[in-house]
Structure formats: structure tokens, C-alpha cells
Amino acid sequence: MKTLTALMTGATLIALTPTLVAADDLRLAFPVHNITVTSDIPALSISVRNQSQSTNPAQRDLRVVSPKPVLHVTGEVRCKSFPNANTRADAAQVIFGSGVLTPSGDKAIAFVGGWSISPVVELGDDQEARNFSINVPVNLPSTGAPYSVGFNPVHYVEARMQTFVQNGAGSQADFLRADDVFETTIRMNVVGWCEYQSQSLYGRYAGVRQMTVPVRIFYHGDPDIKDQTVGVGTPNGLQAPPPGRAPSRATPPARRTPPTRESQPEARSPTGAATGEVYGDGAVRLLRPAAQQMRESPAAPTGETGCNGAAPVLRREAARAMASLLLGSSRSRGEAERPSLQNRLVDTVVDQAAGCRPATADAN
Secondary structure, X not given: OHHHHXXXXXXXXXXXXXXXXXXXXXXXXXXXXXXXXXXXXXXXXXXXXXXXXXXXXXXXXXXXXXXXXXXXXXXXXXXXXXXXXXXXXXXEEEEEOOEEEEEEOOOEEEEEEOOEEOOOEEOOOOOOEEEEEEEEEOOOOOOOOOOOOOOOHHHHHHHHHHHHHHOOOOOHHHHHHOOEEEXXXXXXXXXXXXXXXXXXXXXXXXXXXXXXXXXXXXXXXXXXXXXXXXXXXXXXXXXXXXXXXXXXXXXXXXXXXXXXXXXXXXXXXXXXXXXXXXXXXXXXXXXXOHHHHHHOOOOOOOOXXXXXXXXXXXXXXXXXXXXHHHHOOOOOHHHHHOOOHHXXXXXXXXXXXXXXXXXXXXXX
């Protein structure tokens, strides 16, 4: 709305400034010398709004909401002078729209055409040149009725909207929500008549000056207009995706080739069932069965006695000597290679006493 306010302020200043309309064409019958316009013709300002209660762009109701513009046109009708005839400025009129000079009746010439016509102003008196002053209401259609004569501001806004959509600038709702100003022109015709009378000829003959008047159409955007979702089954309909579900743009992971039997042997538990663990990266790592791990006995200690250091060795040898004295036996060579049960028990007791072998080392 602020944008349109600024645009209207600038346009108002321009409209209040005198504007010279372009003199596009001048058509005169033989007794008419000239048709002039002496007043400054400002640009017309027209406002259009959407008056529909619906927020659907298809149900829009664009209407002209500004007052009917009125132009004040002043000028002069001047006729030619003839030595053997009498001429006088007879009347003037302002007509909006296209038109042509054409014969009317026997020999008179009139202006035919237009869509907004002022009353004919009679100039009176028997003079070759007369001034005129006419207030001209510009009758514009206020709705977008399909059949209308002349310039229709609503049709002009509709045409600009279609161009907006066709150019890919946005949707109808985008256009209808935004304030905008459009500039165009309309044709104004100032017609003057001269009365000609001689011994052999009498009639009223017309002349016309055609001008271009600028028009500014201020469209007031409707912020409540919304784009509508068209369901399946309607012409050119598309179904919107479910709310909250956006289409995924992620690339699916590449398919992994399963390992072959040669590259990934299958582990079996003691009962014949395969065991393993599947990790997040897809690899399969085989594990030893828990039952098998529990049945395995701990590793036997290495070395003959497990004595380390001089003190344990001395204690062990002293204990062996004491046991030999008490038992009264000595080991032969054969017994050293194949010790008897008694000697093995003695060695076990001696080693335990000397702290060289754990108590469970010879449990079997």
C-alpha cells in the first residue's frame, strides 16, 4: 500500500501540472479553417480494486472505484471567408474514441464514431470565429462486463495480468496482491462546425482535431488473494503433495555386492549353527561361540618350576635335600628321567613350600 501511495502522490503532481496533449491529426471540411484547443488537458487518473469477497483469484471482481473523470476543454472554431458566401462558427463538441468525417444528408459533413460524447454546444452569432468551453465527462465502464463499448479500465488490467502470467512473472494471485500503476492513452476528438451559405449551396460542415490523452490506472492490490490448489479431475488439475511431506532429494545408497563363500567363510558353532555379528557398515564378523570359550582350559604355565631369582631356588634345593634325608631315598638316573609318583609328590610339595609353583599347577 505504501508503494501505491507513493506512486499516486507522484502521479497527482504530474496530473496537476498542465499537460499538452499531442495533436495527432486534423481533418477539415472545405469551409472550416481550423479547430484549436487552448486548455491544458491533464492525464486521467483511474483506480481499480478487487471487490470480491472471495480469496480465490478465479472469483475476482475488479471494478473502477474512482469518480467519473471530467475534463474541461476550451478552444476555438474558425471558419474560412468567401467573397460570395457567408460562413459562421456554428457549434462544437468533444467526443472520445475513434471516428471519421462522413457525409450526412445531401452535402453536410459530420463526425461519426466515439463512445463518450459531450452535448453539442451552440456558438450563436454570425461570426466566422467563436470560442467554446465544454465540460466533458469521460464515461468509462466500471466493471469487466464482457461486452462494453470503448475503453474499459478493468479489461486493461485483466490484459496486463494475462501478460504477467504468460511471461512467467508469477501467478494470477501474485499479480492481484501487488499494487501497480499502468499507463495508456485514449483518443479525444474536438469537433467544430461551420455553417456555409451561398446562392447555390447551404449546409453545416465539420472539422475535427484528434488528440491523445494519457491515462494512468492505479490498481490497488488485494493482500487476501491466495493461490488455490486444484484437485485431480479438474481441467489442467494437479494434486498437491500431502502437508508436511516434502519430496526427498537424497541419493539412495549404492547397492552392496554380498560376499562370496570363498571370500567370507561361514563359522559354525559346536552345535552346527553359524554365529556372527552384523555391524552398521554391512560387514559380517564371525565370533567364537561362547560355549566353546568357556570350555577351554587356561594355558599351562611354561618352564619347569616357574622359580625366578636366587632365593626361591636356594629354598627349593634345601627343601629337596631335607625331604631326601627324611625319606631315606635317592633318585637313580632312570628315576630322574621317569620320576615315580612318590618323587613327583615330593617335588610338588617342595616347590609349593619354596613358592616356585602355583598350588593348582598339578591339579590333573
